[in-house]
Amino acid sequence: MSRTAPFRAARAARAVAATLALTFLLTCLALPQAAPPASACHVSYAYRPDIKIDSRGGGLRLGGGDACSTRHSLVGVTVVALAALGILGVAGARAFRKGRAAAGGRQQADRALASYIGAAGESPAGPSGQGDSSAR
Amino acid sequence: MTRPGGAMPHPSGHEPGRARDDAADATVHRRALLLARIAIVIYLLQLLLNLLRPKVFPGEPALSLFQDSELTEVEGSPFASFDRLLAMPEVVFWTVLAGILVGALVQAYTAIARPRARREARLTWVTIGAMLGPFGLLGLTVVIEYPLQALACVPGTAVVLVLLHAMQRFARIPAPMLLIAFGWGALVVFGLGRAYTNLAFGTLFNHLFEPSAPAFDTSRIVTYVVLHLSAMNVLVAGAGIAVMLMLLRRRGVDAMTGLTLGAAVGLGYCFVEGVLAIKVFGSFGGILETSGGFQYWIRQSAGLLGGMVALGALLGAGLALAAATRDRTTRWARVAAAFATAIGGAVATEMLASWWSRSIGEHIETGGAFDTLVVSPFIWLLPQSPFIVLAVLMLRSARRARAADARAAVTAETTEGGGAITRTEAPFLIDPSMRFWALAGIWRRHGRDPALRVLRLQSAQLELAASHLHRGEDAARAGEEGSRLRAKVMRLKSDVGSAVTR
Numbered sequence: 001m002s003r004t005a006p007f008r009a010a011r012a013a014r015a016v017a018a019t020l021a022l023t024f025l026l027t028c029l030a031l032p033q034a035a036p037p038a039s040a041c042h043v044s045y046a047y048r049p050d051i052k053i054d055s056r057g058g059g060l061r062l063g064g065g066d067a068c069s070t071r072h073s074l075v076g077v078t079v080v081a082l083a084a085l086g087i088l089g090v091a092g093a094r095a096f097r098k099g100r101a102a103a104g105g106r107q108q109a110d111r112a113l114a115s116y117i118g119a120a121g122e123s124p125a126g127p128s129g130q131g132d133s134s135a136r
Numbered sequence: 137m138t139r140p141g142g143a144m145p146h147p148s149g150h151e152p153g154r155a156r157d158d159a160a161d162a163t164v165h166r167r168a169l170l171l172a173r174i175a176i177v178i179y180l181l182q183l184l185l186n187l188l189r190p191k192v193f194p195g196e197p198a199l200s201l202f203q204d205s206e207l208t209e210v211e212g213s214p215f216a217s218f219d220r221l222l223a224m225p226e227v228v229f230w231t232v233l234a235g236i237l238v239g240a241l242v243q244a245y246t247a248i249a250r251p252r253a254r255r256e257a258r259l260t261w262v263t264i265g266a267m268l269g270p271f272g273l274l275g276l277t278v279v280i281e282y283p284l285q286a287l288a289c290v291p292g293t294a295v296v297l298v299l300l301h302a303m304q305r306f307a308r309i310p311a312p313m314l315l316i317a318f319g320w321g322a323l324v325v326f327g328l329g330r331a332y333t334n335l336a337f338g339t340l341f342n343h344l345f346e347p348s349a350p351a352f353d354t355s356r357i358v359t360y361v362v363l364h365l366s367a368m369n370v371l372v373a374g375a376g377i378a379v380m381l382m383l384l385r386r387r388g389v390d391a392m393t394g395l396t397l398g399a400a401v402g403l404g405y406c407f408v409e410g411v412l413a414i415k416v417f418g419s420f421g422g423i424l425e426t427s428g429g430f431q432y433w434i435r436q437s438a439g440l441l442g443g444m445v446a447l448g449a450l451l452g453a454g455l456a457l458a459a460a461t462r463d464r465t466t467r468w469a470r471v472a473a474a475f476a477t478a479i480g481g482a483v484a485t486e487m488l489a490s491w492w493s494r495s496i497g498e499h500i501e502t503g504g505a506f507d508t509l510v511v512s513p514f515i516w517l518l519p520q521s522p523f524i525v526l527a528v529l530m531l532r533s534a535r536r537a538r539a540a541d542a543r544a545a546v547t548a549e550t551t552e553g554g555g556a557i558t559r560t561e562a563p564f565l566i567d568p569s570m571r572f573w574a575l576a577g578i579w580r581r582h583g584r585d586p587a588l589r590v591l592r593l594q595s596a597q598l599e600l601a602a603s604h605l606h607r608g609e610d611a612a613r614a615g616e617e618g619s620r621l622r623a624k625v626m627r628l629k630s631d632v633g634s635a636v637t638r
Contacts, residue, residue, distance in 0.1 A: 102563070122633060
């Protein structure tokens with residue numbers, strides 16, 4: 001494969017990635033010294049309400065905020081699903097128009113498609129046959 | 137470029153190429169086995185550390201995974217949910233030990249019997265399966281135990297898998313290999329990461345717990361456990377991606393190959409983790425200020441392409457770029473950078489989200505619509521955003537490289553003649569938008585069946601063209617492969633011909 005282009009881009013990407021990774025690793029290694037408990041809705045394992053276990057008879061002290069509800073969340077899921085379908089639809093329509101334009105635009109499209117179908121369904125007579133009677 | 141079918145046969149047949157292939161295959165098997173052995177050694181080491189941990193509770197069992205802690209039995213205790221997230225059922229634990237024993241016995245048999253290469257290869261895969269397979273039961277039990285949650289996660293996951301297949305444009309990874317990558321993430325990464333971290337949690341807890349202290353702050357141990365889980369998940373994911381890249385070496389490995397495999401591994405992991413999170417956090421929602429629906433929204437909708445999917449993609453791309461490097465130092469530097477990126481991103485995702493939420497949490501109403509729909513996804517995605525952007529940039533670069541490869545390969549096949557790809561078809565195969573337009577047009581004009589036949593034909597033609605990219609490596613094998621693919625294209629062409637003239 002022609003590897004020059006991806007490697008050039010990948011070199012820059014690697015430099016950025018290495019810097020980012022090092023920064024994040026150092027940050028995360030420092031975090032145990034001052035890891036704060038969370039106070040909003042629970043999205044990660046470390047994202048926890050303020051919990052203390054009192055070993056001298058106090059028992060568990062747990063967070064008491066409101067939960068992020070399923071009702072609100074489903075609104076978000078619906079919006080994201082519709083957005084994804086919309087993006088796919090727009091991308092499909094753009095690809096269709098681009099393909100038609102590349103095939104010669106509205107005027108030539110039918111002829112180009114017929115020509116393509118003819119070439120796709122044509123088996124050459126012999127092993128050396130070019131099968132290219134419909135070539136432009 | 138070598139002319140297919142025109143390659144001069146070696147006086148002794150294709151033996152030199154075959155011998156080289158067999159040697160290369162044996163190297164792949166040895167490396168895969170080595171990685172499996174390392175995984176098992178780490179597990180046994182974790183077991184040993186857990187056995188040697190200081191005992192802080194009366195009547196504590198030898199291994200923490202046998203412990204029925206009062207903390208985990210308190211209804212609604214966050215420890216109960218945390219314990220479930222890392223749970224290692226006893227039956228799975230004993231199956232894991234049995235698997236390790238079976239693997240060791242098969243290895244001993246192989247060493248004594250010295251079977252032929254082909255049989256030895258089979259025994260190697262049996263060994264790897266026996267040693268790592270039982271860990272997959274952890275993920276499998278989650279999916280079987282919570283079928284409704286699993287079903288809810290299927291549509292999004294399936295769509296992303298299809299996108300991963302489609303985005304490659306050319307020289308695509310075979311669908312079974314993509315599914316194997318998904319399975320590796322869902323079963324082995326999830327299971328092995330949990331198995332390691334379950335033991336580490338027990339060990340760390342006993343080391344850090346101070347019975348005489350007035351109160352025990354759990355946030356510190358949670359941080360260590362998250363760090364451990366993230367690192368182990370990435371290491372296991374990387375091992376699987378490395379083996380898959382080695383298995384795909386004959387098809388050619390580039391950034392796109394690694395990126396796709398890595399994303400599929402991450403997707404598999406996110407699928408099972410999502411099912412578990414929806415169930416567990418949904419059950420303990422009142423205490424943990426969350427709900428099953430919220431977990432679905434964060435993990436399977438807003439954050440589906442982030443987390444392990446994006447990080448797996450970066451890890452895979454980094455490993456693929458490393459595999460393509462001949463210089464040893466550069467190769468290991470790339471491997472280290474890929475793992476550092478993925479581990480750093482995984483830890484940052486979990487930890488920084490928690491940290492930032494604390495900063496802004498005091499100024500917002502917890503659990504409201506604004507928090508659910510805007511603040512929480514924002515906090516969750518913000519630490520991942522540099523990695524997601526990086527993955528998108530790498531994807532764009534890899535797709536451009538694939539487009540250039542497609543142009544060169546299709547042109548080479550057209551020039552070579554033979555009729556498998558004619559000059560009329562070439563522009564359609566080079567340009568994905570023309571291909572799409574043609575398929576849509578055929579569907580409209582002739583119906584679904586001819587369109588599907590043309591789709592199959594196009595896939596076969598692209599596969600044939602892709603075979604031109606690696607012909608310099610083994611002319612004899614490439615010639616055989618080219619003839620086989622050309623015959624397939626011809627058969628599909630006559631199928632298309634009969635369908636459109638009906």
